[in-house]
Amino acid sequence: MARARTHPSVTTVEVVVPGAELRVTGRLDAGNDHQLREELHRAIVLGEGELVLDLAEAEIHDSTALALVAGVHHRAAREGRTLVIVDPSDRFERVVAAMRLGKVLQRRRRATSAPVSTVTAGRPPAQG
Numbered sequence: 001m002a003r004a005r006t007h008p009s010v011t012t013v014e015v016v017v018p019g020a021e022l023r024v025t026g027r028l029d030a031g032n033d034h035q036l037r038e039e040l041h042r043a044i045v046l047g048e049g050e051l052v053l054d055l056a057e058a059e060i061h062d063s064t065a066l067a068l069v070a071g072v073h074h075r076a077a078r079e080g081r082t083l084v085i086v087d088p089s090d091r092f093e094r095v096v097a098a099m100r101l102g103k104v105l106q107r108r109r110r111a112t113s114a115p116v117s118t119v120t121a122g123r124p125p126a127q128g
Contacts, residue, residue, distance in 0.1 A: 025058060
């Protein structure tokens, strides 16, 4: 019986606001954490105040990735910055709790806003 090959997921680190906000999508693990590390360190140096790390579309897959986030938190603090993790997954929250990092890592949910207007496609009902 042939086994289906699994392809490694693509991990993307997007600079949303230089020095202020990064968005990670895909699987983050020991094999690709260097990409995020480089961008986070660059952002720490370039910006000031909060450094937002959006993890809504990311999977923290191993302890190396979590150690990276914790290490960046400490480096940001030394530079007078605050690392804020936005929309972490439930898995991330469980791992943070298990490693007792809940009081160390600042996390929050992105506020969702109501739509300004809603458009419905199609014809209006016939009047008669």
